[in-house]
Structures are given as structure tokens and as C-alpha cells.
Amino acid sequence: MSRKELEAKKRHHFVWAKYLARWGSGTKNVFYTTKTGKFAHDSVRAIAADDYFYKTTTLTSKHVEVIKGLSRLSPDHLHQQHMSYLKDFLMMQQAEAVYRKSGIRNQEAELHIHAMKCNLLENLHASHEEMALPVLEALADEQIDVLQDKQHMIEFMMFFGHQISRTKTFRDSAIQAQPRGNAIENDVADAMAHAWWFLSYMFGMSIGFGLYADRHNARHTLLINNTKVPFITSDQPVVNVHSCVSETKFDAPKHSYLYYPISPRVAYIICDSERFTPGKNEIDESTAVELNAKLAAQAMVHIIGDTEHAIRPFKEYIGRRYQKATDIHLKD
Structure with a gap:
């Protein structure tokens, strides 16, 4: 296994650093407000990011039940797509469980498992960013005709949907908005918070598809x-x-x-x-x-x-x- 595959990505940007650099006047340094309300001028690497923000967590049957319940609110073909992604994550979770149960401890395996948890979702977002990059560059150059291409529109709307749902702001707002009036509501809200890494990606898929489907209206x-x-x-x-x-x-x-x-x-x-x-x-x-x-x-x-x-x-x-x-x- 290559050294790169064993490398865990720690710093996860919930707003794309390359996007933020458009405000850098040709550099990677932008002006921004800090947590203490001051003004700073620094690299885009310093902002809109948290350590391990997209790191996956172990999903129990209760978490999976909540995910499936929310997914069923989407059209059937989207629900099936959500479940396909979920199945992939659960298979990796199961593989780790089998390894843990074996009692064997292998340094390379441990590094690989940690890297997988840290990188999987981060890599998915990176792939959407890469596909949307030519579209964003064209739009920045006022070439809206780039979206006449159906594939470009699909990729841009999927990217657009995730720009809404993948952020810390969206996460905190959505979890805060969940009712907590009784034990069942508390369980659902707690499950959503635990499984948010998956839910945020799922919601982004649904938003992106909805925007694409409604593009003519x-x-x-x-x-x-x-x-x-x-x-x-x-x-x-x-x-x-x-x-x-x-x-x-x-x-x-x-x-x-x-x-x-x-x-x-x-x-x-x-x-x-x-x-x-x-x-x-x-x-x-x-x-x-x-x-x-x-x-x-x-x-x-x-x-x-x-x-x-x-x-x-x-x-x-x-x-x-x-x-x-x-x-x-x-x-x-």
C-alpha cells in the first residue's frame, strides 16, 4: 500500500479554499473577519475549516434507521442512490469490525482505517470541486453559455447543492432546528448529529438534483x-x-x-x-x-x-x- 493511501487528511475545508482564493487578488491571502470580530489578512487555508470535519463515525442500526427515514422523503431514484452510498460506507465499517474482532493488530491496517475514515468524504467533495472547476472558471469570465452543456449543468448543480449542505453553518443550524420535546425527538436529533457527515452529503445530492430538475422553471x-x-x-x-x-x-x-x-x-x-x-x-x-x-x-x-x-x-x-x-x- 502506498504512503499516500495511508495519509490521513486532517484539515477539512467546508468551504473550498480554491474558491475563496478568488478574493485573493491573485494570491491565496484574503481579508476576513475572525472569531473575535477582528479583521485579518491571511491565507485561505486558515479559514472555513475544522480538523476532521468530515471524518466518518460508526453508524448503529438506530443511526441507519434515521438516515433511511430522511432519505425516503426524496424521490425513489434518489433514495436508491443514497442507499447505494450508505451501503458502501457500511461495508467499510463492517470490514473494520471484522478486523477488530480478529484481535490482530497491524500498524499499516490501523493507518489505513484511520486514513479511510478521514479521507472518504473529503475526497468525494474534492471530486465535485474538480468537476465544477471549469464551469466556475467560465462563469467568473462571464461565460454563462457554459451551462448550455447538460453535463456541465449537472456537475455545477450537484456542486451547488453541496455548497449549501456541507458547511458548519448549515450543520449547526439544521441540528439546532430539530425539536427536542420528548425522548423520541431527542433520539432523532442525537442520531442526526452523530451521522451528520453522511446526512450532509445526502442532502447536498438531493438539493443539487432538485435544482437541476427544476432548471427550466x-x-x-x-x-x-x-x-x-x-x-x-x-x-x-x-x-x-x-x-x-x-x-x-x-x-x-x-x-x-x-x-x-x-x-x-x-x-x-x-x-x-x-x-x-x-x-x-x-x-x-x-x-x-x-x-x-x-x-x-x-x-x-x-x-x-x-x-x-x-x-x-x-x-x-x-x-x-x-x-x-x-x-x-x-x-x-
Whole structure:
């Protein structure tokens, strides 16, 4: 077995570092807000990442039952796809269980098991990133026609779905929103937290497929920003910026404007109404301010820009939605 196969990836980015580098002005250094509310200028490697964030955990029958129950809410073909992925993970889990039961201890086997747990999901996300890279580069260059290619659209929507579900912000919000009114609800919420590494990938698959399937009904628009207020991004790079999104509850919104900044100048938005026309739309300064503020309100810690001046006006908005929702929850 090669040395590389035995190497466990420890630092897991829940927002792609190469994506964040678009705010680096040709470098890997970006301006961002820190946990203590200060401004920093450092490598993208330092932000939107946690050690072992995607490391797999052992799934019991109870965890599997919760996963299957949530998966059944998807169309049957997606449920089957979820179960196929789950089966692969469970087979690897079973192989480890057989090894443990044997009583044999082998250093190379131990390293391989640890690397497998650390790398499997991280590698899956890396494969989606790699497939989406040509599309993102074309969109950053204002070439929205790249999505006329069906395969490019499939890959981009799958990537897009995971940009929503794979983050720490989405995880914490989803788990916090789970009811805990009785023993059954507590068990389900605990199971979701334990199995989140799989659920987040499963949800990303479902979101991505839903966006692809609905592509002819929704409006897919490339926003071009030539104003003095550049687009910023955050530790939750895709957010719903529709005005119906509640700042006090984590309820499912009635409308969706899924907004994804691609660079300080270009962003992608998927709308279920007529605010933007399909294709390319040039926006004004007030729209740039609005989008930045709504993105910051749904960030957890980091907003990221190409200058400190670009992010400074939006620091006060960071986490506003989560703070208000938590305050309401505590009062209840």
C-alpha cells in the first residue's frame, strides 16, 4: 500500500479554499473577519475549516434507521442512490469490525482505517470541486453559455447543492432546528448529529438534483457587479436572499433566491420569481449592498473580501439570523 493511501487528511475545508482564493487578488491571502470580530489578512487555508470535519463515525442500526427515514422523503431514484452510498460506507465499517474482532493488530491496517475514515468524504467533495472547476472558471469570465452543456449543468448543480449542505453553518443550524420535546425527538436529533457527515452529503445530492430538475422553471442568472461595492463571500457561500427568509426562525421559506458569489465581480443566483432575467444582469450599488448584507447575516464567523474596506461595512450583520433565532428559541 502506498504512503499516500495511508495519509490521513486532517484539515477539512467546508468551504473550498480554491474558491475563496478568488478574493485573493491573485494570491491565496484574503481579508476576513475572525472569531473575535477582528479583521485579518491571511491565507485561505486558515479559514472555513475544522480538523476532521468530515471524518466518518460508526453508524448503529438506530443511526441507519434515521438516515433511511430522511432519505425516503426524496424521490425513489434518489433514495436508491443514497442507499447505494450508505451501503458502501457500511461495508467499510463492517470490514473494520471484522478486523477488530480478529484481535490482530497491524500498524499499516490501523493507518489505513484511520486514513479511510478521514479521507472518504473529503475526497468525494474534492471530486465535485474538480468537476465544477471549469464551469466556475467560465462563469467568473462571464461565460454563462457554459451551462448550455447538460453535463456541465449537472456537475455545477450537484456542486451547488453541496455548497449549501456541507458547511458548519448549515450543520449547526439544521441540528439546532430539530425539536427536542420528548425522548423520541431527542433520539432523532442525537442520531442526526452523530451521522451528520453522511446526512450532509445526502442532502447536498438531493438539493443539487432538485435544482437541476427544476432548471427550466427557475431563472438562472449571472449577476455582474461593476459598482464600488464588490461582492463578498462567507463561511456559508450559498444563501437564500429572498425577503421571506425569517431572521427569527429556521422554517422553510416560501420562496427561494439562492445566491452564490463567484468573485468580487460575478455572482450566480437561482430565482423562483421574476426579479432577475435569465442570462446576464448588471446590478446597481444598492443591490450589491443588499446581497452582501444578507450573505453576512447568514454567515457564522467569517465574511471574506478582497479588501478590508469591502467587508468592514457588513461586519455588524454577521450571524444576525442565528442570533435572533437563538434569542427567540431561548425565550420560548
